[in-house]
Amino acid sequence: MSSIMVINAKGGSGKTTISTNLAAYYATKDFNVTLVDLDPQASSLNWLTSRPITKPKIKGLSSLPSQKVSTNKNDITIFDVPAAIYGARLETYIKKARKIIIPVLPSPIDMSAARDFLKSIRKLGSVVRNRTDICLVANRCRANTNIFEELDDYLVKEKGIRYVTAFRDNTNYINSAKKGIGIFEMGQSMTAQDREEWKPLISWLNSKKK
Ligand SMILES: Nc1ncnc2c1ncn2[C@@H]1O[C@H](COP(=O)(O)OP(=O)(O)O)[C@@H](O)[C@H]1O
Ligand SMILES: [Mg+2]
Incomplete structure (x- = not known):
C-alpha cells in the first residue's frame, strides 16, 4: 500500500470528502496515515x-513530501489536490501516486470538466500512465434522476479508466466532516448504505494494477 491521490479539474466534486474519509478509514485499520493537503483552501x-x-x-x-513514497506496507499517504491543475504540475503530482481517484458530480458542467481533465491525463507520458492506476467515482448521486443516469452512462464509457462506485448525496458526509471524523467512524446502521458504496473503492485500492 502506498499513495492515493484524489484529483479533478473542478472544485466541489468531493476531493476533500473522499480524502478525509479515506484517511479516517485507513487510520481505523491501524495504518500510519499521512494526509497531504495541497489545496491552499486547506x-x-x-x-x-x-x-x-x-x-x-x-x-x-x-x-509534497520530498522523500520517496514509502514502500512500508503499513504506511499510506493520501493527497488532496486542488482543482484545475494541468501540464507539468499535474505530471509532478501524479508521479507521486500509485492510485488516482477522480470524483465526478452528476452535473453537465462537472461531466464536461471531467472529460477535459481525463484528456489531459491521457496526454501524459505512458510511463506515468502505466505505473498509476486511475478510477472514477460518481459523487452526490440521487438514484433515479436523469442526470445521474447520464453520468452513469458517461463514466462507463471512459475507456481504460475504471468506474468503481457511486456515493449518494447524504448528510452523513457533512455531519462527519464537521466533527473531524469519517463515515466509518459513525454509527453502523446510520452509515450502512454509505459503507456498502465504499466497498468497491476500497477493494479497487487494495488491488494490484493489472
Ligand atoms: N456524497 C456527499 N453527500 C453530501 N454532501 C457531500 C458529498 N460529497 C461532498 N459533499 C459536500 O459538498 C461540498 C464539496 O465537497 P468537497 O469534498 O469539499 O469538494 P472538493 O474538495 O472537491 O472541493 C462539501 O460541503 C461537502 O461536505
Ligand atoms: Mg477540497
Whole structure:
C-alpha cells in the first residue's frame, strides 16, 4: 500500500470528502496515515484540526513530501489536490501516486470538466500512465434522476479508466466532516448504505494494477 491521490479539474466534486474519509478509514485499520493537503483552501487540514484526540491519529502535511513514497506496507499517504491543475504540475503530482481517484458530480458542467481533465491525463507520458492506476467515482448521486443516469452512462464509457462506485448525496458526509471524523467512524446502521458504496473503492485500492 502506498499513495492515493484524489484529483479533478473542478472544485466541489468531493476531493476533500473522499480524502478525509479515506484517511479516517485507513487510520481505523491501524495504518500510519499521512494526509497531504495541497489545496491552499486547506479543507483537509482544517478537518484534521477538528479531529477528536480519541480517534486514531492522522498526520497532516501541506506540501509534497520530498522523500520517496514509502514502500512500508503499513504506511499510506493520501493527497488532496486542488482543482484545475494541468501540464507539468499535474505530471509532478501524479508521479507521486500509485492510485488516482477522480470524483465526478452528476452535473453537465462537472461531466464536461471531467472529460477535459481525463484528456489531459491521457496526454501524459505512458510511463506515468502505466505505473498509476486511475478510477472514477460518481459523487452526490440521487438514484433515479436523469442526470445521474447520464453520468452513469458517461463514466462507463471512459475507456481504460475504471468506474468503481457511486456515493449518494447524504448528510452523513457533512455531519462527519464537521466533527473531524469519517463515515466509518459513525454509527453502523446510520452509515450502512454509505459503507456498502465504499466497498468497491476500497477493494479497487487494495488491488494490484493489472
Ligand atoms: N456524497 C456527499 N453527500 C453530501 N454532501 C457531500 C458529498 N460529497 C461532498 N459533499 C459536500 O459538498 C461540498 C464539496 O465537497 P468537497 O469534498 O469539499 O469538494 P472538493 O474538495 O472537491 O472541493 C462539501 O460541503 C461537502 O461536505
Ligand atoms: Mg477540497
